[in-house]
Amino acid sequence: MSRVFVTGAGGRTGKLVLQKLRERSEFAEVKGLVRRQEQQTELGEGVVLGDVLSPESWQQALAGCTHLVILTSAVPKMRPTRNPDDPPEWFYEPGQEPEQVDWIGQRSQIDLAAQAGVKQVVLVSSMGVTKPDHPLNRIGNGKILFWKRMAEEYLANSGLAYTIIHPGGLIDQPGARRELLVGKHDQFMDDPSGPRTIPRADVAEIVVRALLHDEALNKSFDVVARQEGEGQPTSRWDAFFDAATPGI
Template identity: 50%
Template sequence: MTNLPANLLITGASGRTGSLAFKKATSLPDHFHPRGLARSAEKIRSLFDESHQFFVGSILDETVLRQALENCQKLLIATSAVPMLKSNPDGTSKQPPEFFFKEGEEPEQIDWIGQKKQIDVAKESGVDHIVLISSMGVTMKDHPLNRLGNILKWKKQSEDYLMSSGIPYTIIHPGGLIDEAGGRRSLLVGHNDELVNSEHRTIPREDVAEIALQSFLFEEAKFKSFDVVSVPNEKEEKIVRDWKSFFSNT
Protein backbone atom coordinates (compact mmCIF):
# COMPACT_ATOMS: atom_id res chain seq x y z
CA MET A 1 0.00 0.00 0.00
CA THR A 2 1.06 3.58 -0.57
CA ASN A 3 1.88 6.00 2.27
CA LEU A 4 -1.31 7.43 3.69
CA PRO A 5 -3.39 9.35 4.68
CA ALA A 6 -3.31 11.39 1.50
CA ASN A 7 -5.01 14.62 0.56
CA LEU A 8 -7.52 13.59 -2.12
CA LEU A 9 -9.53 15.88 -4.37
CA ILE A 10 -12.71 14.41 -5.84
CA THR A 11 -14.12 16.43 -8.72
CA GLY A 12 -17.74 15.92 -9.67
CA ALA A 13 -18.22 15.25 -5.96
CA SER A 14 -21.92 16.14 -6.00
CA GLY A 15 -22.69 13.74 -8.85
CA ARG A 16 -24.26 10.35 -8.30
CA THR A 17 -20.98 8.42 -8.42
CA GLY A 18 -18.69 11.18 -7.15
CA SER A 19 -20.81 11.74 -4.05
CA LEU A 20 -20.63 8.04 -3.19
CA ALA A 21 -16.85 8.14 -3.58
CA PHE A 22 -16.65 11.21 -1.34
CA LYS A 23 -18.76 9.61 1.37
CA LYS A 24 -16.66 6.44 1.23
CA ALA A 25 -13.45 8.48 1.44
CA THR A 26 -14.67 10.30 4.55
CA SER A 27 -15.21 6.92 6.22
CA LEU A 28 -11.54 6.02 5.64
CA PRO A 29 -9.67 8.68 7.66
CA ASP A 30 -6.57 6.49 7.93
CA HIS A 31 -6.29 6.56 4.15
CA PHE A 32 -7.74 9.85 2.91
CA HIS A 33 -8.25 13.47 3.80
CA PRO A 34 -10.88 14.15 1.10
CA ARG A 35 -11.97 17.45 -0.32
CA GLY A 36 -14.56 17.94 -3.03
CA LEU A 37 -15.13 20.19 -6.03
CA ALA A 38 -18.60 20.74 -7.45
CA ARG A 39 -20.51 23.43 -9.35
CA SER A 40 -23.50 23.84 -7.05
CA ALA A 41 -23.21 25.02 -3.45
CA GLU A 42 -26.88 24.17 -2.97
CA LYS A 43 -26.37 20.58 -4.05
CA ILE A 44 -23.32 20.26 -1.81
CA ARG A 45 -25.37 21.44 1.18
CA SER A 46 -28.10 18.93 0.37
CA LEU A 47 -25.63 16.03 0.34
CA PHE A 48 -22.99 16.82 2.96
CA ASP A 49 -22.68 18.58 6.30
CA GLU A 50 -20.50 21.63 6.82
CA SER A 51 -17.63 19.66 8.38
CA HIS A 52 -16.39 18.60 4.95
CA GLN A 53 -14.05 20.67 2.81
CA PHE A 54 -15.60 21.70 -0.50
CA PHE A 55 -14.71 24.06 -3.31
CA VAL A 56 -17.47 25.49 -5.46
CA GLY A 57 -16.69 26.21 -9.07
CA SER A 58 -16.16 24.93 -12.57
CA ILE A 59 -13.53 22.47 -13.73
CA LEU A 60 -12.98 24.94 -16.58
CA ASP A 61 -11.70 27.52 -14.07
CA GLU A 62 -7.98 26.93 -13.52
CA THR A 63 -7.91 29.30 -10.53
CA VAL A 64 -10.49 27.17 -8.72
CA LEU A 65 -8.64 24.00 -9.70
CA ARG A 66 -5.36 25.35 -8.31
CA GLN A 67 -7.02 26.23 -5.02
CA ALA A 68 -8.70 22.84 -4.76
CA LEU A 69 -5.55 20.90 -5.69
CA GLU A 70 -3.17 22.76 -3.39
CA ASN A 71 -1.18 20.22 -1.35
CA CYS A 72 -3.13 17.32 -2.86
CA GLN A 73 -1.42 14.03 -3.63
CA LYS A 74 -4.38 12.29 -5.27
CA LEU A 75 -7.08 13.29 -7.76
CA LEU A 76 -10.24 11.36 -8.55
CA ILE A 77 -11.93 12.66 -11.70
CA ALA A 78 -15.63 11.82 -11.52
CA THR A 79 -16.82 14.60 -13.83
CA SER A 80 -18.88 13.91 -16.92
CA ALA A 81 -21.21 15.80 -19.22
CA VAL A 82 -24.82 14.99 -18.34
CA PRO A 83 -27.44 14.89 -21.12
CA MET A 84 -30.82 16.42 -20.34
CA LEU A 85 -34.06 14.96 -21.67
CA LYS A 86 -36.13 17.33 -23.79
CA SER A 87 -39.58 17.72 -22.30
CA ASN A 88 -42.55 15.93 -23.77
CA PRO A 89 -45.47 17.38 -21.78
CA ASP A 90 -48.28 15.16 -23.04
CA GLY A 91 -46.20 11.99 -23.24
CA THR A 92 -47.86 10.96 -26.51
CA SER A 93 -44.91 11.28 -28.88
CA LYS A 94 -43.87 8.05 -30.58
CA GLN A 95 -40.52 9.51 -31.58
CA PRO A 96 -37.34 8.41 -29.78
CA PRO A 97 -36.44 10.65 -26.84
CA GLU A 98 -34.21 13.62 -27.61
CA PHE A 99 -31.45 14.93 -25.38
CA PHE A 100 -29.49 18.14 -25.08
CA PHE A 101 -26.68 19.58 -22.98
CA LYS A 102 -26.76 22.83 -21.08
CA GLU A 103 -24.71 25.58 -22.68
CA GLY A 104 -21.09 25.30 -21.61
CA GLU A 105 -21.63 21.77 -20.29
CA GLU A 106 -21.30 19.88 -23.57
CA PRO A 107 -19.06 16.78 -23.74
CA GLU A 108 -16.26 18.67 -25.47
CA GLN A 109 -16.22 21.21 -22.63
CA ILE A 110 -16.56 18.77 -19.73
CA ASP A 111 -15.10 15.47 -20.92
CA TRP A 112 -12.22 16.93 -22.89
CA ILE A 113 -11.33 20.54 -22.04
CA GLY A 114 -12.38 20.28 -18.40
CA GLN A 115 -10.59 17.00 -17.85
CA LYS A 116 -7.48 18.26 -19.64
CA LYS A 117 -7.41 21.28 -17.33
CA GLN A 118 -7.71 19.00 -14.31
CA ILE A 119 -4.79 16.90 -15.52
CA ASP A 120 -2.65 19.94 -16.31
CA VAL A 121 -3.24 21.60 -12.94
CA ALA A 122 -2.77 18.29 -11.13
CA LYS A 123 0.63 17.89 -12.76
CA GLU A 124 1.54 21.48 -11.93
CA SER A 125 0.45 20.86 -8.31
CA GLY A 126 2.50 17.70 -7.84
CA VAL A 127 -0.33 15.16 -7.76
CA ASP A 128 1.19 11.67 -7.80
CA HIS A 129 -1.82 9.56 -8.89
CA ILE A 130 -4.96 10.30 -10.90
CA VAL A 131 -7.93 7.95 -11.07
CA LEU A 132 -10.29 8.68 -13.95
CA ILE A 133 -13.80 7.25 -14.08
CA SER A 134 -14.57 7.01 -17.79
CA SER A 135 -16.98 4.70 -19.61
CA MET A 136 -17.09 1.51 -21.60
CA GLY A 137 -17.48 2.06 -25.33
CA VAL A 138 -14.68 4.59 -25.82
CA THR A 139 -12.96 2.47 -28.48
CA MET A 140 -16.15 2.23 -30.56
CA LYS A 141 -16.53 5.21 -32.89
CA ASP A 142 -20.04 4.16 -33.91
CA HIS A 143 -21.28 3.60 -30.37
CA PRO A 144 -24.81 5.08 -29.94
CA LEU A 145 -23.63 7.31 -27.09
CA ASN A 146 -21.53 9.26 -29.57
CA ARG A 147 -24.79 10.62 -30.95
CA LEU A 148 -24.83 12.67 -27.75
CA GLY A 149 -22.17 15.22 -28.58
CA ASN A 150 -19.50 12.62 -29.34
CA ILE A 151 -19.21 12.05 -25.60
CA LEU A 152 -17.19 8.84 -25.85
CA LYS A 153 -14.84 10.38 -28.40
CA TRP A 154 -14.00 13.18 -25.97
CA LYS A 155 -13.63 10.77 -23.06
CA LYS A 156 -11.14 8.72 -25.09
CA GLN A 157 -9.19 11.85 -25.98
CA SER A 158 -8.92 12.72 -22.28
CA GLU A 159 -7.76 9.20 -21.46
CA ASP A 160 -5.02 9.38 -24.07
CA TYR A 161 -3.94 12.76 -22.71
CA LEU A 162 -3.76 11.40 -19.17
CA MET A 163 -1.74 8.38 -20.25
CA SER A 164 0.78 10.63 -21.98
CA SER A 165 1.00 13.09 -19.06
CA GLY A 166 3.62 11.20 -17.09
CA ILE A 167 1.40 11.09 -14.00
CA PRO A 168 0.65 7.60 -12.64
CA TYR A 169 -2.96 6.83 -13.54
CA THR A 170 -5.78 4.34 -13.23
CA ILE A 171 -8.56 4.52 -15.82
CA ILE A 172 -11.81 2.74 -15.02
CA HIS A 173 -14.36 1.97 -17.76
CA PRO A 174 -17.53 0.90 -15.94
CA GLY A 175 -20.45 -0.68 -17.71
CA GLY A 176 -23.93 0.76 -17.36
CA LEU A 177 -24.21 2.43 -13.96
CA ILE A 178 -27.04 1.30 -11.71
CA ASP A 179 -28.21 2.61 -8.34
CA GLU A 180 -27.97 -0.60 -6.34
CA ALA A 181 -25.99 -1.57 -3.25
CA GLY A 182 -22.33 -2.28 -3.79
CA GLY A 183 -20.20 -5.08 -2.38
CA ARG A 184 -22.73 -7.76 -3.24
CA ARG A 185 -21.62 -8.82 -6.71
CA SER A 186 -18.52 -10.29 -8.23
CA LEU A 187 -16.58 -8.13 -10.67
CA LEU A 188 -15.70 -9.06 -14.23
CA VAL A 189 -12.77 -7.22 -15.82
CA GLY A 190 -12.03 -6.77 -19.52
CA HIS A 191 -10.16 -4.51 -21.90
CA ASN A 192 -10.86 -2.56 -25.08
CA ASP A 193 -14.63 -2.97 -24.86
CA GLU A 194 -14.62 -6.74 -25.02
CA LEU A 195 -17.45 -6.78 -22.45
CA VAL A 196 -19.79 -4.45 -24.35
CA ASN A 197 -21.82 -7.33 -25.76
CA SER A 198 -21.41 -9.69 -22.82
CA GLU A 199 -24.28 -11.09 -20.79
CA HIS A 200 -23.45 -8.81 -17.86
CA ARG A 201 -23.06 -5.14 -18.77
CA THR A 202 -23.94 -3.15 -15.65
CA ILE A 203 -22.32 -2.28 -12.34
CA PRO A 204 -23.53 -0.48 -9.19
CA ARG A 205 -22.21 3.04 -8.73
CA GLU A 206 -21.13 2.05 -5.22
CA ASP A 207 -18.84 -0.61 -6.65
CA VAL A 208 -17.30 1.89 -9.07
CA ALA A 209 -16.68 4.31 -6.20
CA GLU A 210 -15.04 1.52 -4.19
CA ILE A 211 -12.80 0.48 -7.09
CA ALA A 212 -11.76 4.11 -7.60
CA LEU A 213 -10.73 4.59 -3.97
CA GLN A 214 -9.00 1.21 -3.71
CA SER A 215 -6.98 2.17 -6.79
CA PHE A 216 -5.17 4.79 -4.72
CA LEU A 217 -4.12 2.24 -2.11
CA PHE A 218 -2.20 -0.22 -4.25
CA GLU A 219 0.81 0.20 -6.51
CA GLU A 220 -0.61 -2.63 -8.61
CA ALA A 221 -3.41 -0.31 -9.77
CA LYS A 222 -1.08 2.23 -11.35
CA PHE A 223 -0.76 2.53 -15.12
CA LYS A 224 -3.83 0.35 -15.61
CA SER A 225 -6.82 0.95 -17.89
CA PHE A 226 -9.63 -1.57 -17.70
CA ASP A 227 -13.33 -2.23 -18.22
CA VAL A 228 -15.43 -3.58 -15.37
CA VAL A 229 -18.95 -4.95 -14.98
CA SER A 230 -20.65 -6.88 -12.19
CA VAL A 231 -22.19 -10.32 -11.96
CA PRO A 232 -25.22 -10.49 -9.62
CA ASN A 233 -26.24 -13.26 -7.24
CA GLU A 234 -22.74 -14.64 -6.83
CA LYS A 235 -21.54 -16.52 -3.77
CA GLU A 236 -19.86 -14.53 -0.99
CA GLU A 237 -16.42 -16.00 -1.75
CA LYS A 238 -16.53 -14.52 -5.26
CA ILE A 239 -16.97 -10.93 -4.06
CA VAL A 240 -13.71 -8.99 -4.22
CA ARG A 241 -12.01 -8.61 -0.84
CA ASP A 242 -8.37 -8.87 -1.91
CA TRP A 243 -7.87 -5.67 -3.89
CA LYS A 244 -4.14 -6.17 -4.30
CA SER A 245 -4.83 -9.39 -6.17
CA PHE A 246 -7.67 -7.77 -8.12
CA PHE A 247 -5.41 -5.04 -9.50
CA SER A 248 -2.49 -7.43 -10.04
CA ASN A 249 -4.71 -9.46 -12.35
CA THR A 250 -6.28 -6.47 -14.11
Protein backbone atom coordinates in the same frame (compact mmCIF):
# COMPACT_ATOMS: atom_id res chain seq x y z
CA MET B 1 -1.54 10.73 5.11
CA SER B 2 -2.88 11.11 1.57
CA ARG B 3 -4.76 14.21 0.49
CA VAL B 4 -7.38 13.40 -2.12
CA PHE B 5 -9.26 15.89 -4.28
CA VAL B 6 -12.46 14.54 -5.86
CA THR B 7 -13.99 16.47 -8.76
CA GLY B 8 -17.58 15.76 -9.70
CA ALA B 9 -18.23 15.10 -6.01
CA GLY B 10 -21.85 16.21 -6.34
CA GLY B 11 -22.79 13.38 -8.70
CA ARG B 12 -24.28 10.10 -7.57
CA THR B 13 -20.99 8.22 -7.86
CA GLY B 14 -18.97 11.18 -6.60
CA LYS B 15 -20.98 11.35 -3.39
CA LEU B 16 -20.25 7.67 -2.74
CA VAL B 17 -16.52 8.17 -3.30
CA LEU B 18 -16.52 11.15 -0.95
CA GLN B 19 -18.37 9.15 1.71
CA LYS B 20 -16.04 6.16 1.44
CA LEU B 21 -12.96 8.34 1.75
CA ARG B 22 -14.41 10.15 4.76
CA GLU B 23 -14.94 6.77 6.38
CA ARG B 24 -11.20 6.15 5.92
CA SER B 25 -10.04 9.32 7.63
CA GLU B 26 -7.02 7.47 9.04
CA PHE B 27 -5.80 7.02 5.45
CA ALA B 28 -6.80 10.22 3.69
CA GLU B 29 -7.93 13.78 4.01
CA VAL B 30 -10.49 14.46 1.30
CA LYS B 31 -11.78 17.54 -0.50
CA GLY B 32 -14.50 17.67 -3.11
CA LEU B 33 -15.44 19.96 -6.01
CA VAL B 34 -19.08 20.67 -6.89
CA ARG B 35 -20.77 23.08 -9.29
CA ARG B 36 -23.86 24.06 -7.33
CA GLN B 37 -24.33 25.77 -3.98
CA GLU B 38 -26.93 23.26 -2.80
CA GLN B 39 -24.44 20.44 -3.37
CA GLN B 40 -21.82 22.23 -1.31
CA THR B 41 -24.35 22.76 1.47
CA GLU B 42 -25.43 19.11 1.36
CA LEU B 43 -21.92 17.64 1.40
CA GLY B 44 -20.48 19.98 4.00
CA GLU B 45 -16.93 20.56 5.17
CA GLY B 46 -14.09 20.27 2.68
CA VAL B 47 -16.27 20.75 -0.39
CA VAL B 48 -15.33 23.56 -2.76
CA LEU B 49 -17.68 25.39 -5.13
CA GLY B 50 -16.26 25.76 -8.62
CA ASP B 51 -16.26 24.66 -12.25
CA VAL B 52 -13.62 22.56 -14.00
CA LEU B 53 -13.89 24.96 -16.94
CA SER B 54 -12.78 27.78 -14.62
CA PRO B 55 -9.58 26.42 -13.04
CA GLU B 56 -9.04 29.60 -11.04
CA SER B 57 -12.11 28.68 -8.98
CA TRP B 58 -10.53 25.53 -7.53
CA GLN B 59 -6.80 25.54 -8.29
CA GLN B 60 -5.93 26.65 -4.76
CA ALA B 61 -7.93 23.75 -3.27
CA LEU B 62 -5.82 21.28 -5.26
CA ALA B 63 -2.55 22.62 -3.85
CA GLY B 64 -0.93 20.12 -1.52
CA CYS B 65 -3.09 17.20 -2.67
CA THR B 66 -1.39 13.89 -3.40
CA HIS B 67 -4.20 12.31 -5.44
CA LEU B 68 -6.85 13.54 -7.87
CA VAL B 69 -10.04 11.60 -8.62
CA ILE B 70 -11.84 12.80 -11.76
CA LEU B 71 -15.55 12.04 -11.83
CA THR B 72 -16.72 14.97 -13.95
CA SER B 73 -18.81 14.20 -17.02
CA ALA B 74 -21.13 16.01 -19.39
CA VAL B 75 -24.77 15.16 -18.68
CA PRO B 76 -27.40 15.24 -21.45
CA LYS B 77 -30.80 16.82 -20.90
CA MET B 78 -34.10 15.61 -22.36
CA ARG B 79 -36.39 17.90 -24.36
CA PRO B 80 -39.92 16.50 -24.70
CA THR B 81 -41.37 16.45 -28.20
CA ARG B 82 -44.73 17.89 -29.18
CA ASN B 83 -45.97 14.51 -30.31
CA PRO B 84 -45.91 12.12 -27.32
CA ASP B 85 -45.38 9.19 -29.68
CA ASP B 86 -42.06 10.62 -30.91
CA PRO B 87 -38.84 9.76 -29.06
CA PRO B 88 -37.49 12.50 -26.79
CA GLU B 89 -34.78 14.82 -28.00
CA TRP B 90 -31.49 14.91 -26.10
CA PHE B 91 -29.22 17.91 -25.85
CA TYR B 92 -26.37 19.37 -23.80
CA GLU B 93 -26.59 22.78 -22.19
CA PRO B 94 -24.42 25.42 -23.91
CA GLY B 95 -20.90 25.30 -22.49
CA GLN B 96 -21.51 21.89 -20.91
CA GLU B 97 -21.05 19.77 -24.04
CA PRO B 98 -18.76 16.71 -23.88
CA GLU B 99 -15.98 18.52 -25.76
CA GLN B 100 -15.99 21.17 -23.04
CA VAL B 101 -16.45 18.99 -19.96
CA ASP B 102 -14.94 15.62 -20.88
CA TRP B 103 -12.05 16.93 -22.95
CA ILE B 104 -11.15 20.53 -22.14
CA GLY B 105 -12.25 20.27 -18.50
CA GLN B 106 -10.47 17.00 -17.86
CA ARG B 107 -7.37 18.17 -19.69
CA SER B 108 -7.26 21.22 -17.42
CA GLN B 109 -7.54 19.01 -14.36
CA ILE B 110 -4.67 16.83 -15.55
CA ASP B 111 -2.50 19.87 -16.29
CA LEU B 112 -3.14 21.37 -12.86
CA ALA B 113 -2.49 18.00 -11.20
CA ALA B 114 0.92 17.88 -12.87
CA GLN B 115 1.69 21.45 -11.75
CA ALA B 116 0.61 20.64 -8.18
CA GLY B 117 2.81 17.54 -7.95
CA VAL B 118 -0.08 15.10 -7.63
CA LYS B 119 1.19 11.52 -7.35
CA GLN B 120 -1.75 9.69 -8.97
CA VAL B 121 -4.84 10.54 -11.01
CA VAL B 122 -7.82 8.18 -10.95
CA LEU B 123 -10.12 8.85 -13.90
CA VAL B 124 -13.58 7.30 -14.06
CA SER B 125 -14.52 7.12 -17.73
CA SER B 126 -16.97 4.77 -19.42
CA MET B 127 -17.11 1.49 -21.25
CA GLY B 128 -17.57 2.00 -24.99
CA VAL B 129 -14.71 4.43 -25.65
CA THR B 130 -13.22 2.11 -28.29
CA LYS B 131 -16.57 1.91 -30.16
CA PRO B 132 -16.91 4.96 -32.47
CA ASP B 133 -20.42 3.90 -33.49
CA HIS B 134 -21.69 3.51 -29.93
CA PRO B 135 -25.17 5.09 -29.51
CA LEU B 136 -23.91 7.30 -26.65
CA ASN B 137 -21.84 9.22 -29.20
CA ARG B 138 -25.02 10.19 -31.07
CA ILE B 139 -26.81 11.65 -28.03
CA GLY B 140 -27.08 15.38 -28.65
CA ASN B 141 -24.43 14.87 -31.33
CA GLY B 142 -21.97 15.21 -28.46
CA LYS B 143 -19.56 12.34 -29.26
CA ILE B 144 -19.11 11.93 -25.52
CA LEU B 145 -17.14 8.67 -25.68
CA PHE B 146 -14.80 10.13 -28.30
CA TRP B 147 -13.94 13.06 -26.02
CA LYS B 148 -13.58 10.79 -22.99
CA ARG B 149 -11.05 8.71 -24.93
CA MET B 150 -9.13 11.86 -25.87
CA ALA B 151 -8.83 12.74 -22.18
CA GLU B 152 -7.68 9.21 -21.33
CA GLU B 153 -4.92 9.35 -23.91
CA TYR B 154 -3.87 12.77 -22.65
CA LEU B 155 -3.62 11.45 -19.10
CA ALA B 156 -1.69 8.35 -20.17
CA ASN B 157 0.83 10.57 -21.96
CA SER B 158 1.07 13.19 -19.20
CA GLY B 159 3.81 11.52 -17.18
CA LEU B 160 1.49 11.24 -14.17
CA ALA B 161 0.75 7.89 -12.55
CA TYR B 162 -2.82 7.01 -13.45
CA THR B 163 -5.67 4.55 -13.08
CA ILE B 164 -8.44 4.70 -15.69
CA ILE B 165 -11.68 2.88 -14.91
CA HIS B 166 -14.28 2.02 -17.57
CA PRO B 167 -17.40 0.89 -15.71
CA GLY B 168 -20.30 -0.76 -17.47
CA GLY B 169 -23.81 0.57 -17.12
CA LEU B 170 -24.21 2.06 -13.65
CA ILE B 171 -26.99 0.73 -11.44
CA ASP B 172 -28.12 1.92 -8.02
CA GLN B 173 -27.73 -1.32 -6.09
CA PRO B 174 -25.77 -2.19 -2.92
CA GLY B 175 -22.05 -2.80 -3.33
CA ALA B 176 -19.74 -5.57 -2.08
CA ARG B 177 -22.22 -8.30 -3.04
CA ARG B 178 -20.98 -9.28 -6.50
CA GLU B 179 -17.97 -10.67 -8.28
CA LEU B 180 -16.33 -7.96 -10.36
CA LEU B 181 -14.82 -8.83 -13.74
CA VAL B 182 -11.91 -6.98 -15.33
CA GLY B 183 -11.58 -6.60 -19.09
CA LYS B 184 -10.02 -4.44 -21.78
CA HIS B 185 -11.03 -2.63 -24.96
CA ASP B 186 -14.77 -3.16 -24.52
CA GLN B 187 -14.59 -6.94 -24.65
CA PHE B 188 -17.69 -7.24 -22.46
CA MET B 189 -19.71 -5.36 -25.06
CA ASP B 190 -18.94 -8.08 -27.61
CA ASP B 191 -20.61 -10.75 -25.47
CA PRO B 192 -24.39 -10.34 -25.85
CA SER B 193 -25.16 -12.75 -23.02
CA GLY B 194 -22.56 -11.58 -20.51
CA PRO B 195 -22.77 -8.95 -17.74
CA ARG B 196 -22.63 -5.30 -18.74
CA THR B 197 -23.62 -3.40 -15.58
CA ILE B 198 -22.09 -2.61 -12.21
CA PRO B 199 -23.39 -0.96 -9.00
CA ARG B 200 -22.22 2.60 -8.45
CA ALA B 201 -21.17 1.58 -4.94
CA ASP B 202 -18.75 -0.95 -6.40
CA VAL B 203 -17.27 1.65 -8.74
CA ALA B 204 -16.75 3.96 -5.78
CA GLU B 205 -15.00 1.17 -3.88
CA ILE B 206 -12.73 0.48 -6.88
CA VAL B 207 -11.75 4.16 -6.92
CA VAL B 208 -10.80 4.08 -3.25
CA ARG B 209 -8.93 0.79 -3.58
CA ALA B 210 -7.00 2.16 -6.58
CA LEU B 211 -5.58 4.80 -4.24
CA LEU B 212 -4.37 2.09 -1.88
CA HIS B 213 -2.89 -0.53 -4.22
CA ASP B 214 0.25 -0.06 -6.30
CA GLU B 215 -1.06 -2.81 -8.60
CA ALA B 216 -3.55 -0.25 -9.94
CA LEU B 217 -0.91 2.19 -11.16
CA ASN B 218 -0.67 2.97 -14.88
CA LYS B 219 -3.53 0.67 -15.80
CA SER B 220 -6.76 1.18 -17.71
CA PHE B 221 -9.51 -1.42 -17.55
CA ASP B 222 -13.18 -2.20 -18.06
CA VAL B 223 -15.20 -3.54 -15.15
CA VAL B 224 -18.62 -5.17 -14.86
CA ALA B 225 -20.33 -7.19 -12.15
CA ARG B 226 -21.93 -10.62 -12.17
CA GLN B 227 -25.40 -11.05 -10.75
CA GLU B 228 -25.63 -11.56 -7.02
CA GLY B 229 -25.07 -15.23 -6.21
CA GLU B 230 -22.93 -15.84 -9.31
CA GLY B 231 -19.38 -16.33 -8.08
CA GLN B 232 -17.91 -14.84 -4.94
CA PRO B 233 -18.00 -11.12 -4.09
CA THR B 234 -14.66 -9.50 -4.90
CA SER B 235 -12.51 -9.04 -1.82
CA ARG B 236 -8.89 -9.58 -2.96
CA TRP B 237 -8.08 -6.21 -4.45
CA ASP B 238 -4.45 -6.97 -5.24
CA ALA B 239 -5.63 -9.85 -7.46
CA PHE B 240 -8.36 -7.63 -8.95
CA PHE B 241 -5.86 -5.01 -10.10
CA ASP B 242 -3.33 -7.66 -11.15
CA ALA B 243 -5.92 -8.85 -13.68
CA ALA B 244 -5.66 -5.51 -15.48
CA THR B 245 -2.89 -5.08 -18.03
CA PRO B 246 -0.71 -1.95 -18.10
CA GLY B 247 -1.43 0.92 -20.48
CA ILE B 248 -4.63 2.03 -22.16
